[in-house]
Amino acid sequence: MKAYRAALVLTLVAGAPAAAQTNGFVLQCLSARTAGQGCVTRAQGSIPTTLFRDPAGITGFDRPALEVNAAPFMPALTFSNRANTATVDGSRHVYPLVSAAYVAPRQGRFAWAVGVEPIGGFGADFRLRHELLSGPEGTLLDYESFFAAAKFGPVVAWELSHGFSVGASLSGTYAQIRDFRMPFSMAPAVAQGLAGIPQLDPAVYGPLFQQFTEMTAYGDSKSYDGLTWTADLGIAWRSPTGLAFSASWSPRRKIGLDGGTATIDMTAQFGQMLEAMVQSRALAYGESTGQAQAAVMQQLGAAGLDLQAGVLGHYAAATELAFPMTIGAGVAVPVSEKLRLAGELEWREWSEAEDIMPFRLTKGDNANLNLMMNADPRNGDFTYPFPLLWQDALTVKVGGTYSLNETTALRAGYMQGGNPVPDNTVFVAFPAISTRALSLGFSVNAAGLPLDVSYVRAFEHRLDGCTNGHRIGSEYVNSSTTMSQDVLTFGMLWRFQD
Numbered sequence: 001m002k003a004y005r006a007a008l009v010l011t012l013v014a015g016a017p018a019a020a021q022t023n024g025f026v027l028q029c030l031s032a033r034t035a036g037q038g039c040v041t042r043a044q045g046s047i048p049t050t051l052f053r054d055p056a057g058i059t060g061f062d063r064p065a066l067e068v069n070a071a072p073f074m075p076a077l078t079f080s081n082r083a084n085t086a087t088v089d090g091s092r093h094v095y096p097l098v099s100a101a102y103v104a105p106r107q108g109r110f111a112w113a114v115g116v117e118p119i120g121g122f123g124a125d126f127r128l129r130h131e132l133l134s135g136p137e138g139t140l141l142d143y144e145s146f147f148a149a150a151k152f153g154p155v156v157a158w159e160l161s162h163g164f165s166v167g168a169s170l171s172g173t174y175a176q177i178r179d180f181r182m183p184f185s186m187a188p189a190v191a192q193g194l195a196g197i198p199q200l201d202p203a204v205y206g207p208l209f210q211q212f213t214e215m216t217a218y219g220d221s222k223s224y225d226g227l228t229w230t231a232d233l234g235i236a237w238r239s240p241t242g243l244a245f246s247a248s249w250s251p252r253r254k255i256g257l258d259g260g261t262a263t264i265d266m267t268a269q270f271g272q273m274l275e276a277m278v279q280s281r282a283l284a285y286g287e288s289t290g291q292a293q294a295a296v297m298q299q300l301g302a303a304g305l306d307l308q309a310g311v312l313g314h315y316a317a318a319t320e321l322a323f324p325m326t327i328g329a330g331v332a333v334p335v336s337e338k339l340r341l342a343g344e345l346e347w348r349e350w351s352e353a354e355d356i357m358p359f360r361l362t363k364g365d366n367a368n369l370n371l372m373m374n375a376d377p378r379n380g381d382f383t384y385p386f387p388l389l390w391q392d393a394l395t396v397k398v399g400g401t402y403s404l405n406e407t408t409a410l411r412a413g414y415m416q417g418g419n420p421v422p423d424n425t426v427f428v429a430f431p432a433i434s435t436r437a438l439s440l441g442f443s444v445n446a447a448g449l450p451l452d453v454s455y456v457r458a459f460e461h462r463l464d465g466c467t468n469g470h471r472i473g474s475e476y477v478n479s480s481t482t483m484s485q486d487v488l489t490f491g492m493l494w495r496f497q498d
Contacts, residue, residue, distance in 0.1 A: 023393050024350055024420045024433070025122040025147065026323060030099040031069050032491030036441015036454035037399025038413020040342040042330025043236070043244040048101035048493070051113045051155045053328060054246045055167030056236035059111045059159045061103045063498055069452075069491035070098045077431045079143075081465070081479035083129040090431075091125040105498045109159040111167075116152035119173065120323070123147065124431050130183050130475060132216050133268045141218065143182040145429035147321070149175035149255070155232075163239060169232040174225070175255045175321060181220040182429060185473035186384060188212055193375035197273075200299045204284045208276055214474060217266040221317050221359070224260035228253055230323075242334035252325040252353050260317035262361055264369065270311045274300075304377060305368050313366030315380065317359065324353035324392075338404070344397040350390035350420040357386040387471040389425050393418035399439070407450065411441035423466040427476050431483045434458035441489075452491040460484035 029039040031049040041053040045060025048067040077090035101115030126143040133141060153171030160166060188194055188209070198205040234248035274296065282292035297307060330344035364370050364380025371377045399413025415437045421430060441454030465479035 023346070023348055023395050023417050024120075024324070024354065024390060025430070026120045026326075026348065027118055028346075028395070028397075028415065030071055030097055030117050030489070031067065032071075032441060032452035032454045032489040033067075033411070033443070033493065035071075035456055035487070035489050036411030036413065036439055036452070037342060037401055038397040038415050038437075038439050039456075040330055040332075040344045040397045040399045040413065042246045042248065042328055042344050043332040043342060044330070045236070045238060045244060048103045048113060049099050049115060049117060051101050051103070051115050052117070052119075052151060052169055052171065052232055052250075053248055054234055054236065054330070055155045055169050055232050055248060056157050056165040056234040057244075057246050058103050058113045058155060058167060059106070059109075059157045059165040059236065060238055060244070061106065061111065064105045064496040065103045065493060066101075066496070067491060067493045068098070068100045069489055070096065071487060071489035072096050073485065073487050075431070075483060075485040076460075077124060077126075078482045079126055079128065079428050079479065080481075081475055082477075083131045083134070083475065087480075088126060088128060091127075093123075093125065095121075095123075111157045111159075111165075112154060114154045116150060119149050119151045121146075121148040122430055124428050126428055128428070130216075132272065133183050133218055135268065141183065143428045145180050145182070146178040147175065147180075148178075149173060149321075149323075157236075163237055165236045167234045167236065170229065171232070172227055172229055173253065173255060173323070174227045175257060176225040177222070177257055177260065177319070179222050180429065181222070182218075183216055183473070183475070184219050184384070184386075185214040185216045185475075188215055190382075190384070191215060191372050193370075193372045196303060196375060197300070200303060201281070204280050205277060208280045212273070215266070216269050216473065217264050218268075219262060219264055221260055221262035224257035224317065224319060226255045226257040226320075228255045242332075242340070244332040245330070247327075247329040250323075250326045252322060252349065254320050254322045256318065256320050258318035260319070262315045262317040262359070264313050264315065264361070264364075266311040266369065266372075304371050307368075309366065309368050311366065311368050311372070313364045313369040313380070315361035315365075316363045317361055319357060319359045321357065322353035324348040324350045339400065339402050341400045342398070344395075346395045346397070348393050348395075348420070351392050354388040354390040354420075357388055359384045359386055387425055388430075389422055389471065390420040391418075391422060393420040407443065407445035409443040411439070411443075411454065413439040415439070419461070419463070421463060423464060424469060424471050426463045426465055426479070426481065427472045428479075428481060431481055433463070434461040434483050434485060436461070450492055450494060452489075452493060454487075454489045454491075456485075456487040456489075458483070458485040458487070 099117035155169040157167030236246035328346035367377035395417035
């Protein structure tokens with residue numbers, strides 16, 4: 001178990017956002033040949049790593065083939081909000097990814113292939129100020145996320161009649177969340193035990209607690225992973241002239257991620273609440289600050305809170321991510337012996353996949369937090385329903401390949417995608433999606449090796465948080481995040497004799 005997971009982690013290495021080569025957090029392609037022509041992956045019967053998006057297309061190979069690719073992803077992200085009025089640049093990282101696929105010798109009408117590739121990821125790395133948690137010193141806090149997923153398995157296809165094929169895959173999808181740490185906010189209603197504190201003195205504390213519209217804590221969670229199985233179905237048609245069409249469908253699939261740990265720190269929020277209670281009591285009863293503080297602490301102690309124990313707790317953690325149902329279709333047109341054009345449409349049903357991301361925390365070890373969250377110091381379990389509310393998205397891709405000779409070709413392409421992230425849930429851990437990208441590529445025979453190279457420039461895209469009513473936290477109201485990216489992919493494709 002650990003061995004195959006280690007191999008998959010080496011395959012995906014780091015799942016940073018891939019800008020216009022992703023939609024949401026799903027990678028559009030990881031092949032030098034397809035990336036060079038705008039990531040058109042369907043109706044490309046000569047590129048092995050399209051096997052999961054075009055399972056029926058593997059019948060188009062006239063001989064066995066092996067493809068290997070490696071790509072450094074180089075994103076640039078920024079963020080600004082009320083506490084960070086000057087735009088903050090995220091830390092710059094280079095994220096290496098690799099993919100591989102092998103198409104076996106065809107047996108009559110039957111064909112099979114096997115492959116492994118990273119299929120998605122997100123990530124961010126910022127040091128930011130927070131209006132509450134940074135304190136008067138303006139301490140910088142880590143806002144960091146890392147998620148990556150890889151897909152692996154076999155594909156089979158059958159040519160039903162000359163030029164027309166059907167195909168399917170049964171593959172595994174492995175995902176991990178290595179880090180997810182940043183401030184997070186909850187509605188006070190989530191904390192069941194919090195409702196009892198105003199009742200300690202309703203006339204004084206009732207109006208005070210009505211002013212608290214969100215509870216903010218600092219969360220630090222890590223080391224989740226999980227595996228699920230899924231299928232892809234496809235059809236493909238290829239004419240003797242080289243005109244080709246293919247379409248495929250992938251179902252929505254959830255990945256349960258567990259084995260994680262989480263730390264929740266509510267020290268700053270509890271301190272703010274305690275200070276407000278003291279001030280309200282001093283004003284209501286004409287007490288000195290010291291007298292009011294002693295009375296408040298006595299009341300909280302009587303309610304079951306041990307103020308010496310603080311409000312920092314450790315938990316076992318689990319969550320889940322969902323990949324959307326995807327429908328795609330592509331066409332390839334041989335304009336001449338040297339020029340081949342291709343296009344693709346791909347639709348993802350994000351609205352049914354990423355609505356709520358539940359963080360399930362169990363075995364909490366701090367009785368004060370347990371009491372505040374569950375009204376029971378012995379109950380250390382609670383679930384935070386992280387709202388995403390993503391929207392469906394359509395991506396359009398076009399590209400072309402111009403063959404100079406049998407081993408040398410030039411490529412170019414363009415991608416235009418929809419942004420699934422609404423303005424009332426955009427936040428720093430899911431960076432802005434780049435919606436436009438231009439690509440260039442070429443193939444050469446270098447010292448006897450079939451080398452493919454592509455370059456993708458994902459243009460900067462900006463997402464602004466809504467002006468009020470943000471679902472994740474008030475710190476994202478009127479916030480702004482941007483992303484641009486440069487992606488360089490190197491690949492090799494060997495064709496063997498039967």
